[in-house]
Amino acid sequence: MFTNNDINFEALKRKAYNGRWAVQEEGIIPLTAADPDFRMAPEIEQGIIEYIKDGYLSYGPFSGLPEFKKNVAKHFNSEKNGSFCAENVLAVNSAAQGMYLVAKYTLNPGDEAIILDPVDFLFKKSVETVGGVIKLCPVDHKTGDIDFEKLVSLINPKTKLISICNPHNPLGKVYSKEILIKISEIASAHDLWIMSDEIWSDIIYDNKQFHTYSSVSDKAKNKSFTVYGFSKSFGIAGLRIGAVLCNDPEILEDFTEKSNFNSTIEGVSTLSQIAGSVAIENAEPWLKKFLAHLQNNRNLAYEILNQSQILTCNLPEATFVIFPKIENGLSSEEFTEYVLHHGKVAVVPGSERWFGKGAEGHIRICFSTSQEILEEGLNRIIKCF
Structure with a gap:
C-alpha cells in the first residue's frame, strides 16, 4: 500500500506544490514539505463521492x-x-x-x-x-x-x-x-x-x-x-x-x-x-497501516543518517520529519544548497526563516514517502560529499 508502485508520480508532479514535486526540476527528490506522497485513504475518496452524488x-x-x-x-x-x-x-x-x-x-x-x-x-x-x-x-x-x-x-x-x-x-x-x-x-x-x-x-x-x-x-x-x-x-x-x-x-x-x-x-x-x-x-485502519510504514521509514532514516558521519540525529517520537545535525561544518543554508545541486535532493534548511534562531546547524527531512524514495534520497545526500 505504501511502496513506490503505490505513488502516482505524474499526479504529484501536477499537484504537489510547497517545495515538492510540482516545483522541483526533473530528477530532484523533494524531502521537503510535510505532505505525504501517497494518495488519500480510499474511504475518504469514497466519502467525498457519496456526498456530492445528490448534486x-x-x-x-x-x-x-x-x-x-x-x-x-x-x-x-x-x-x-x-x-x-x-x-x-x-x-x-x-x-x-x-x-x-x-x-x-x-x-x-x-x-x-x-x-x-x-x-x-x-x-x-x-x-x-x-x-x-x-x-x-x-x-x-x-x-x-x-x-x-x-x-x-x-x-x-x-x-x-x-x-x-x-x-x-x-x-x-x-x-x-x-x-x-x-x-x-x-x-x-x-x-x-x-x-x-x-x-x-x-x-x-x-x-x-x-x-x-x-x-x-x-x-x-x-x-x-x-x-x-x-x-x-x-x-x-x-x-x-x-x-x-x-x-x-x-x-x-x-x-x-x-x-x-x-x-x-x-x-x-x-x-x-x-x-x-x-x-x-x-479511515482509521488505513491510518494504522500508514503509521506502521512511517515507523519503518523513521527507523531507516535514523540508521542511515547516524552511520553517515555527515549528519547525526535523534529518534523522533512522533511526526514524519527528522531533524539531523550537520557535522561537516556547513551552515544550514550552505548544506541545503549543496545537496540540491550535487545530490539532487531538496530538504528544508534549519534557518531562522523556517524554524527560528535555534535551528541553525540542522536540516529537516520529511520521510512520508516510499522506502525506495527515502533510501535513494538519503544515500544521495551522503554520497555527494
Whole structure:
C-alpha cells in the first residue's frame, strides 16, 4: 500500500506544490514539505463521492457540520485523552488558520507571545501578523526538553500567550502529561492564554501515550485553545480543513464571533468537512497501516543518517520529519544548497526563516514517502560529499 508502485508520480508532479514535486526540476527528490506522497485513504475518496452524488453543495452551519464537530470531539476523547463535546469544536480552514485566529483573539498589537525555539515558522508568522511580539524559549535539540527557567523569566506584564507544539515539529518530541501540567501551572499563575498545536498528534510511534493539553488539569482547561488539522495524518492538505477546540463554550462562542465564523464572511467548505469527518470515522485502519510504514521509514532514516558521519540525529517520537545535525561544518543554508545541486535532493534548511534562531546547524527531512524514495534520497545526500 505504501511502496513506490503505490505513488502516482505524474499526479504529484501536477499537484504537489510547497517545495515538492510540482516545483522541483526533473530528477530532484523533494524531502521537503510535510505532505505525504501517497494518495488519500480510499474511504475518504469514497466519502467525498457519496456526498456530492445528490448534486447539492449547500450552505452549512457557520461553526461547522454537526457530524464533523461530533467526530473531531470523539476522536480527541478516544485517542488523545480529551474531554470535548461537539459544542467545543469550531471548523476552520486548516490548522494554520486556527493558529492565526488564536493569535488574533489573544493578542493586541505590542502584546508578547512566547514560542518554542526551534519550532515551525507558522508560530512566529501568526503572532507577527497580528502585531504581536515574539519571545523565544529554547528547546533542547536532543531531548526536546523546554527550558522552564528561561520560560518563566520571559513572562512580564506584556505577555499574553504561550504557544506550544505537541508533538513538536521539527524535533518529534511528545510532551508528557507532567510537562503539560507544569505549563498549565505557569500559565495559570500569570493568567496567560495557551495555544496547543496538535496537528501531529495522530503520528506517534512506539505506542507512546498522548494527552491533549486541556485534558491534563482543570487549570489547563482555562484560557486554552487546541488546534488540529488533517493534512499530516490523512494527506488532504489541499482541502484546507482543521479545527479549533476549546473546553469553555462561552470563550469559543466569543472566539467564533470575533473570528467572523458566525456569518458567511468566514466558513469552511462542507466538502472539506465531510472529508475530515469520514477520515476520522472510517479511515482509521488505513491510518494504522500508514503509521506502521512511517515507523519503518523513521527507523531507516535514523540508521542511515547516524552511520553517515555527515549528519547525526535523534529518534523522533512522533511526526514524519527528522531533524539531523550537520557535522561537516556547513551552515544550514550552505548544506541545503549543496545537496540540491550535487545530490539532487531538496530538504528544508534549519534557518531562522523556517524554524527560528535555534535551528541553525540542522536540516529537516520529511520521510512520508516510499522506502525506495527515502533510501535513494538519503544515500544521495551522503554520497555527494
